[in-house]
């Protein structure tokens with residue numbers, strides 16, 4: 001498949017993260033082009049989630065760089081990284097259970113809101129206009145992900161597959177430039193998995209968003225990814241298009257080794 005652009009949106013170089021004696025990431029490097037969907041795969045403990053935690057500012061790697069459109073990401077606070085356009089979905093859902101779906105999506109836009117509570121009281125005209133804009137943006141996402149029937153339902157009461165979709169919606173509400181998807185189909189049945197693949201393709205088609213997908217479901221990875229990075233014990237052992245990766249002996253070995 002043709003690469004989307006030659007200028008990368010995200011460039012990760014030499015990323016190295018250690019926990020005591022454990023090297024979770026060892027000089028990891030990869031790029032994501034604008035609009036590209038890059039999958040990161042590897043056996044349990046290979047370091048996939050650690051990459052996300054570094055990119056989001058949760059972990060501080062000992063070495064390496066990560067730039068988004070040339071701007072450094074590492075060393076910043078998670079909120080500052082989110083404000084620069086990196087959004088993430090969580091394996092175990094990052095929704096507030098007692099808030100409705102719409103409220104959760106509005107919260108996702110918090111960093112885009114310019115009117116605080118007090119200025120909202122005094123400048124109600126501007127605050128009102130701002131709220132209308134944010135609600136309209138949220139409604140567009142609800143429509144895109146076909147979440148209309150669940151708008152007013154507390155997130156904690158959503159069926160699992162719908163909650164995962166709402167989680168995707170919360171991340172999209174942040175208007176990211178790069179979306180990090182952490183096992184979006186974990187725990188889903190086949191039908192929910194196929195639905196999720198369809199929604200991800202739709203998001204990509206409509207928004208042209210660059211994404212990194214960490215996922216154990218190989219058929220989803222092979223169907224959706226433009227390129228795949230394979231990690232094993234914190235080291236990148238292969239990078240390529242899905243068809244190239246599938247037959248790579250190092251990849252087969254890493255997976256068989258993991259399963260043995």
Ligand SMILES: Nc1ncnc2c1ncn2[C@@H]1O[C@H](COP(=O)(O)OP(=O)(O)OP(=O)(O)O)[C@@H](O)[C@H]1O
Nearest residue numbers: 019022023024042043044045046047048049050051
């Ligand atoms: N906070 C931490 N403290 C200590 N060790 C950690 C921490 N986070 C990750 N590790 C270690 O770093 C390595 C990589 O873990 P990571 O969770 O990134 O792997 P993964 O590929 O996402 O695994 P999985 O597929 O099981 O989610 C593992 O050896 C793990 O035990």
